[in-house]
Amino acid sequence: MLDAQFIEHNKQQLLAEREKLLEDMELLKQTLQGEVDMDLEEADPDIIEREKSATLLEAMEAKLADVEHALKIIEAGQYGICERCGAEIPKERLEVKPEATLCIKCQSEVERMLRRGMSPQRSRWHFPVA
Numbered sequence: 088m089l090d091a092q093f094i095e096h097n098k099q100q101l102l103a104e105r106e107k108l109l110e111d112m113e114l115l116k117q118t119l120q121g122e123v124d125m126d127l128e129e130a131d132p133d134i135i136e137r138e139k140s141a142t143l144l145e146a147m148e149a150k151l152a153d154v155e156h157a158l159k160i161i162e163a164g165q166y167g168i169c170e171r172c173g174a175e176i177p178k179e180r181l182e183v184k185p186e187a188t189l190c191i192k193c194q195s196e197v198e199r200m201l202r203r204g205m206s207p208q209r210s211r212w213h214f215p216v217a
């Protein structure tokens with residue numbers, strides 16, 4: 088089992104991460120917005136940059152969702168337990184990846200399913216968190 092101190096430490100890390108992501112996303116959105124307002128008739132040498140920013144924004148949104156999900160799990164008192172199979176997630180894994188809510192085995196299985204376009208069927212998980 089994880090001690091309360093460790094969970095609190097990771098919670099603070101996740102909160103800081105969320106703060107930083109929200110700030111960065113806001114900046115990025117403003118940049119994107121500013122560029123969209125330009126005269127679209129003109130050839131736009133920044134188009135590749137803009138696409139990069141959009142991809143980056145998507146990645147940040149996905150990360151933010153993970154972070155917020157992990158915070159929900161902490162609030163529910165289920166942190167450190169794989170939400171799919173109920174196994175304990177090793178502390179070492181949570182140290183490098185505080186937003187992890189799946190054990191490594193489930194994580195790779197879920198990723199494989201998603202790559203094949205299959206749904207991981209969250210409702211049948213050990214601990215389904217909306």
Ligand SMILES: [Zn+2]
Pocket residue numbers: 169170171172173174189190191192193194
């Ligand atoms: Zn698992």
